[in-house]
Structure formats: structure tokens, C-alpha cells
Amino acid sequence: MKKDKTHIxxxxxxxxxxxxxxxxxxxxxDAVIEVIDARIPLSSRYDNITGLLNQKPxxxxxxxxxxxxxNELDKYIEILKRETETSVIPTSAKSNxxxxxxxxxxxxxxxxxxxxxxxxGLLRRPARIMVVGxxxxxxxxxxxxxxxxxxxxxxxxxxxxxQQQWVRINPQLELLDTPGxxxxxxxxxxxxxxxxxxxxxxxxxxxxxxxxKELLNVLNDKQVKVFKEYxxxxxxxxxxxxxxxxRKWLIRNQEPDIERTAGYVLKDFREGKIxxxxxx
Numbered sequence: 001m002k003k004d005k006t007h008i009x010x011x012x013x014x015x016x017x018x019x020x021x022x023x024x025x026x027x028x029x030d031a032v033i034e035v036i037d038a039r040i041p042l043s044s045r046y047d048n049i050t051g052l053l054n055q056k057p058x059x060x061x062x063x064x065x066x067x068x069x070x071n072e073l074d075k076y077i078e079i080l081k082r083e084t085e086t087s088v089i090p091t092s093a094k095s096n097x098x099x100x101x102x103x104x105x106x107x108x109x110x111x112x113x114x115x116x117x118x119x120x121g122l123l124r125r126p127a128r129i130m131v132v133g134x135x136x137x138x139x140x141x142x143x144x145x146x147x148x149x150x151x152x153x154x155x156x157x158x159x160x161x162x163q164q165q166w167v168r169i170n171p172q173l174e175l176l177d178t179p180g181x182x183x184x185x186x187x188x189x190x191x192x193x194x195x196x197x198x199x200x201x202x203x204x205x206x207x208x209x210x211x212x213k214e215l216l217n218v219l220n221d222k223q224v225k226v227f228k229e230y231x232x233x234x235x236x237x238x239x240x241x242x243x244x245x246x247r248k249w250l251i252r253n254q255e256p257d258i259e260r261t262a263g264y265v266l267k268d269f270r271e272g273k274i275x276x277x278x279x280x
Contacts, residue, residue: 008192008206022052022180025130029176030110032058033102035133035142038065038090041076042280043194044137045084046182053132057109058086061102063138065090067272076278093141096148103146107172127173128166132180136200139179146175194218194279199270212240212262215269218279226275230268240265 026032032053037044041062046052060080065073073090080088087105091098110127118124131139131146147167166174195201196211216238219227228238236242243249243265244256251257268274 008189008196008201018181019052022132022182023054025176025178025180026053026056029056029128029130030113031106031127031129032056032180033061033106033129033131033142034058035061035063035131035137035139037134037137037198037200038062038068038073039198039278040194040280041073041080041278043191044134044198044200045080046134049182052182057112058132059105059109060084060086060088061142062088062090063142064092066092066094067276068278069276072278076280091142091145093138093145096145099145103169103173110173126168126171128176129173130176130178130180132182134182134195134200135202136198139181143175143177143179147177197266197269197279199266208262208266209240209258212265215265215279216240219277223275223277226277230274 034045034049045060049058062073062077062080070090077088077090089098089102089105091102106129107127110129114124114127131142133139146169165177167177169175192201193206193211193214196206197215216224216227219238224238228234228236231238231243232246233242236246240258240261241256244258244261247261247264249257249260249264269277
């Protein structure tokens with residue numbers, strides 16, 4: 001079946017399955033780390049996150065902050081703090097400088113549930129947390145970052161399926177080593193397209209040429225200038241056709257190879273080769 005070139009498709013069956021699995025995982029933890037993408041810090045959030053997490057304490061990790069301008073990101077962090085009333089920490093899976101900050105916040109948020117358990121006469125146990133977020137925001141990279149200094153798996157807990165393992169981060173904290181995937185259940189096509197920009201939508205859901213064209217369309221004047229410099233377009237208009245012609249990516253009859261060009265533009269953007277952009 002050919003892809004609709006002007007639409008991002010969702011799959012309800014996958015959404016239902018993801019929701020069931022996430023709820024099972026959430027019942028095991030005291031607090032949650034929600035990971036979002038710094039390049040689309042608003043669009044990579046999940047609107048009904050408090051309902052989905054059943055009011056479970058959480059804080060936000062703005063991942064891939066190395067791919068955006070720090071001063072611009074600081075403005076979005078303040079917006080997120082006001083809107084979510086939670087801690088918001090910029091991070092990158094490539095650096096461990098903020099590791100202690102993340103661990104301390106996870107333990108702090110878990111403390112009320114630990115205290116409630118102790119009030120019932122039970123012994124203190126380590127806080128238990130999990131990492132959640134939309135697809136491809138870097139959840140697994142964050143888990144790897146948190147567990148890099150400690151690979152001690154503590155095994156399955158009572159009532160937990162064997163596939164779900166816990167890693168002891170330190171004596172006070174354990175991490176569920178499988179990421180919780182927040183299902184993308186929304187019909188806002190502009191938001192869906194932004195998620196596709198950063199590869200948070202499976203590539204079977206869209207065509208590269210549609211998403212790449214939309215990417216070029218949403219750029220502001222400053223970003224357009226950076227893109228044109230990267231692709232050496234000088235005074236030419238920023239289009240896939242002009243990029244293809246300039247790179248000599250041609251098909252029959254010397255026509256521009258739009259599909260190939262679209263793939264490269266998305267790849268260059270996603271890898272941060274063109275520049276540091278926030279697209280919200």
C-alpha cells in the first residue's frame with residue numbers, strides 16, 4: 001500500500017497495547033522520569049501525562065540539549081516549569097555531569113511513597129523509578145546513562161514478569177531497565193509532523209519527502225540562513241529541488257532526486273550537522 005504523502009498515520013492497536021504495558025510498569029515504581037526532546041520541547045510532551053501516570057510523581061529530562069541553542073532552551077525550560085509544576089532538567093546522554101542531580105531528584109520524588117511504606121511498619125527499601133517518553137526521545141540512552149556506573153541487576157521483584165529487571169543505581173535507588181513508551185494518541189498533524197522531524201514517529205507512518213518539505217517550511221529566517229549556508233545555496237531558494245541540483249543528486253532526464261535528498265536533509269538535521277535548532 002502506498003503511503004499518503006500528506007499525512008502522518010497512527011495505529012490504534014499499537015496505542016492500546018502500549019498503554020496496557022505502561023500501566024503495568026507504572027504500578028511497580030515510586031516516581032517517573034519523563035524524557036522529552038529539546039528540539040521540540042513542547043511537541044514531544046504528552047498532553048494527558050498526569051492522567052496516564054495516574055498522578056505518579058515525575059520530573060522532566062529535556063534530552064538532546066546538546067543539539068539546541070542553550071539560551072533559547074532556557075526560555076522553554078521556564079515555560080515547562082510553569083506549565084507542569086515539576087522540575088525540568090536539561091541533559092544529554094553524551095555527558096554524565098548532571099548524573100547526581102538526576103539521581104537526587106528521583107530519590108526526592110520517591111520519598112513520600114517510601115515514607116508511607118515505612119509508616120505501615122515495613123523496612124525502608126530503595127526508591128524505584130522508571131523512564132518514560134514518546135518513541136525515540138532517547139529513553140534507552142538515558143537508562144544507559146543512569147546505569148553506566150552500576151550494572152548490578154537485582155532481578156525480578158515479586159509479581160513482576162521475568163523480562164522486567166531492576167538495576168541498582170546506588171543503595172537508595174533502583175531503576176526499571178526497560179523504558180516505558182508513551183503511546184502517541186493525538187490528531188494534531190502539525191505536532192505529528194514535528195515528531196517526525198526528530199524521528200519520534202515510525203518511518204512507515206510517513207514519506208520522507210513530505211516531512212522534509214515541511215521541515216524546510218517551518219524554519220524561521222535565521223534557521224533558513226543556516227540551512228542555506230550548509231547546503232551552499234547562496235541566493236537560491238531553500239527547496240529540496242535546489243538542494244538536489246546543487247549536490248547533483250539527479251535521476252533520469254537530469255531531474256532532482258527528491259526522495260534521496262529528503263532522506264539526507266532529515267538525517268543531517270537529526271544528527272545536528274546543520275545547526276542547533278528548536279522547532280516549537
